Amino acid sequence: MRIKTCVLAAAAMTMLAVSCDRNGELMETELYHRADSTAFAFMTMDAELPSGSGKVASEVRSGLSEVIDRVLGYVTSYEDERFFPPFDGDADDTGALLDYYRDGAFGIIARKAQEDADERATYIIEDSDLTDEQKEQILADFPRWEYDFSLKKIDDNERYVVFQSMDYIYMGGAHGGITGEGCLTFS
Numbered sequence: 001m002r003i004k005t006c007v008l009a010a011a012a013m014t015m016l017a018v019s020c021d022r023n024g025e026l027m028e029t030e031l032y033h034r035a036d037s038t039a040f041a042f043m044t045m046d047a048e049l050p051s052g053s054g055k056v057a058s059e060v061r062s063g064l065s066e067v068i069d070r071v072l073g074y075v076t077s078y079e080d081e082r083f084f085p086p087f088d089g090d091a092d093d094t095g096a097l098l099d100y101y102r103d104g105a106f107g108i109i110a111r112k113a114q115e116d117a118d119e120r121a122t123y124i125i126e127d128s129d130l131t132d133e134q135k136e137q138i139l140a141d142f143p144r145w146e147y148d149f150s151l152k153k154i155d156d157n158e159r160y161v162v163f164q165s166m167d168y169i170y171m172g173g174a175h176g177g178i179t180g181e182g183c184l185t186f187s
Helices: 002-022 055-072 095-127 132-139
Strands: 029-037 041-050 143-154 159-172 176-186
Touching: 029 095, 041 055, 041 095, 055 095, 055 143, 055 159, 055 176, 095 132, 095 143
Parallel strands: 041 143
Antiparallel strands: 029 041, 143 159, 159 176
């Protein structure tokens, strides 16, 4: 009986600490939008992150920053290949964090999309079964790679906040794919 009382008391103190840090209010967030494009690639990022400076907001922002790193640091990788190092700047500078990951991820996407377009062009130009007009039309209609990253708050109250991580990638094939880390709950 004594152990059960101690566990309940500890749980109540934890809830009180979280409640005090948020003052019984819903978590304030700020939505950030980033985009970039080239002839063969397009990328958007929409990230909604805690805007407060309290302990809970900072811890949630830190957890979401790890999600951003896991998703964008390995963008286009099917074999867990990291393409650039994690952000090592000020964790509270959300703008710098998102600029870093947009630049890193888009750099990879743009480079790979260009390599894909160059390889396709080589095969088309060398194809003796196509007329010059057909080759010209195919080269003009090359698909653009697309990557869309979304991290948004979908629910919160005094006890928890839920964010959803979702991304869509299209790499010039028959169709794109939706992935992401799904719903992320912070208590």
